[in-house]
Amino acid sequence: MNVAKKKKTFVIFSRKNKEELLELLIVAPSYQGQIKNYASDGFPPVCGIAPKNTKIVGGGTAAAGAWPWHVSIEINGFYTCGGTLINNQWILTAAHIPTSMLKVYLGRDALNYSNPNEQSRSVFRKIPHPQYSTTTFDNDIALLQLSSPVTFTDYIRPVCLAKSGSTFDAETSCWITGWGDIGNNDLHRPERLSSFVNVTVVSNIECDRVYGDVTSNHICTSSSRGGTGICVGDGGGPLLKKTDNKWVQAGVMSFVAFQGCALPNIPEGYTRVSNYQSWISSHFSSNPPGFVYSGAAHLVSLSVPLLLYISLLLLSVFNL
Numbered sequence: 232m233n234v235a236k237k238k239k240t241f242v243i244f245s246r247k248n249k250e251e252l253l254e255l256l257i258v259a260p261s262y263q264g265q266i267k268n269y270a271s272d273g274f275p276p277v278c279g280i281a282p283k284n285t286k287i288v289g290g291g292t293a294a295a296g297a298w299p300w301h302v303s304i305e306i307n308g309f310y311t312c313g314g315t316l317i318n319n320q321w322i323l324t325a326a327h328i329p330t331s332m333l334k335v336y337l338g339r340d341a342l343n344y345s346n347p348n349e350q351s352r353s354v355f356r357k358i359p360h361p362q363y364s365t366t367t368f369d370n371d372i373a374l375l376q377l378s379s380p381v382t383f384t385d386y387i388r389p390v391c392l393a394k395s396g397s398t399f400d401a402e403t404s405c406w407i408t409g410w411g412d413i414g415n416n417d418l419h420r421p422e423r424l425s426s427f428v429n430v431t432v433v434s435n436i437e438c439d440r441v442y443g444d445v446t447s448n449h450i451c452t453s454s455s456r457g458g459t460g461i462c463v464g465d466g467g468g469p470l471l472k473k474t475d476n477k478w479v480q481a482g483v484m485s486f487v488a489f490q491g492c493a494l495p496n497i498p499e500g501y502t503r504v505s506n507y508q509s510w511i512s513s514h515f516s517s518n519p520p521g522f523v524y525s526g527a528a529h530l531v532s533l534s535v536p537l538l539l540y541i542s543l544l545l546l547s548v549f550n551l
Contacts, residue, residue, distance in 0.1 A: 239368055239442060239486040239500070278317075278521030279391035279477030295340040295348065298408045300390035300478075303336040304328060304375075304467065310342050313409050313468030314375065315390045315480055317520040319383065322375040323392070323511070324467035325483050325502065326359035327368070333357070335377060338386040342410055348386035352377040358514060360507070367444040371485040372502045374514060390469065391479045391523040393505040398526030399450055399481050403432040405472050407452075409465035409484065429459050430470075430499075438498040441488070448506050450482045451498035461499050462492035470501045474525040480504050481525065 283296030300316040306329060314324030314335070322335055333354040340346070355378045360370040381387055399405070407430055430452040438451035445451065452470065454460055461468070461484050470482035482501025488494060508522055 239489060277477070278389045279479060279523065280388060281478060282385040282388075284478075293340065293408065295346070296338075296386040297340075299338070299384075299386050299388040301408050301468065303339050303342065303410065305334050305336065306332050308334075310410060310464065312464065312466040313484070315469045316381070316387065317389050317392060317511075318515075318518050319380040319389070320377045320518075321515075321520070322354075322377065323480070323483060323504075323520075324373050324375060325485055326363040326371045326373040327365070327485070328357075328373065328467055330357050330359075333375065335375065337381055338384065348384065350381050350387060352379060352381060354378065360510065367446065368486045368500060368502075369444075369446050369448055370502070372483050372504075372507055372510075374511065389520065390471070391474075391477050391521045392508070392511070393479050393481050393503075394522040394524040395505050395508040396526075397479075397481070397505040397524055399432050399472065400526075401432055401434045401437075403472065405430055405432060405452060405470050405481060406478075407461055407465070407468070407470055407484070409461065409468040430454055433498050438500065441498055442500070445500070448503050449485070450501045450503045452501070453496060453498040454493060460493035461487060463487075472525055474523060477523055479523050479525045 281297060281299050283294060284298065302314045302316055302322055303310055304312050304314050304322075304324065311333075312324065312328045314322040314328075316337060317323050335352050335354060337350045337352075338346070338348040355376045357373055357375050359373040363370045363372070383389075393399075431454070433451050433453045435445050435447065435449060435451065437453075438449065439445040450470065452460070465484045468484045469480045470484065471478050472481050473479070482504060484499075485502050486500040488497045488499075490497070493499075512519055512522075
């Protein structure tokens with residue numbers, strides 16, 4: 232049976248409402264407590280560690296600092312898309328985002344309010360993948376070099392990236408975070424950073440049945456009931472999985488179905504980060520991002536020493 236393929240659309244945020252073109256000058260109430268400055272202590276934080284992420288057990292609004300690598304990318308003061316901090320001066324995002332007049336906000340949890348934990352930097356240069364396709368969204372990945380290094384705190388830290396060879400099998404549960412539109416029929420932008428856990432990886436074969444041009448550089452997720460997923464404004468943000476107590480970025484948010492967001496059994500697409508370790512690393516002569524292996528094979532490799540130990544123990548006990 233021939234099934235009509237869904238059209239893709241990227242997930243950058245565009246503003247059409249005149250009210251949203253006003254400068255956002257509301258200042259949040261003052262925060263109490265001192266912010267830990269890791270740069271002044273002389274050591275960088277380990278990637279994928281979020282000190283403030285201690286109580287998240289399901290979907291909903293994220294607490295301040297829960298996702299310290301998630302950044303807001305803005306143009307002329309207006310939110311456009313997301314990205315992730317991967318070291319003290321580089322952001323990982325999607326190639327489909329605009330190139331000029333970009334400013335990055337780190338440590339931000341509410342778009343409409345500034346807070347004492349924030350830092351901001353202009354973008355020195357954008358490096359899109361040279362083989363990015365605007366039609367298939369293949370290689371939809373880019374690096375942003377900030378104008379100067381940021382200071383690591385409990386609210387601003389780098390994420391780990393999925394190492395080459397990492398696997399994210401179908402039915403794997405993952406987290407998504409972003410400020411993209413939410414809702415089904417009445418889309419609206421959340422005021423605070425949102426996080427959801429109930430998205431599951433679907434096979435590329437299943438994803439390709441919907442779109443027809445999915446490649447090995449993609450990773451897809453879906454929700455059987457709909458209502459949970461990425462949408463306009465989430466582009467460039469992360470698909471995350473926790474591995475060995477570290478948060479590992481498996482994908483970069485890339486595309487959704489042209490027909491709408493978070494539709495039941497309609498996958499959404501991300502760029503598969505593990506396929507780009509060599510390309511990402513080629514731009515770093517020092518202070519490279521942290522790459523962490525994630526997948527079933529990792530468990531097998533860890534079990535080999537244990538099996539050898541058990542075998543030797545049995546040989547000793549039974550004098551074999």
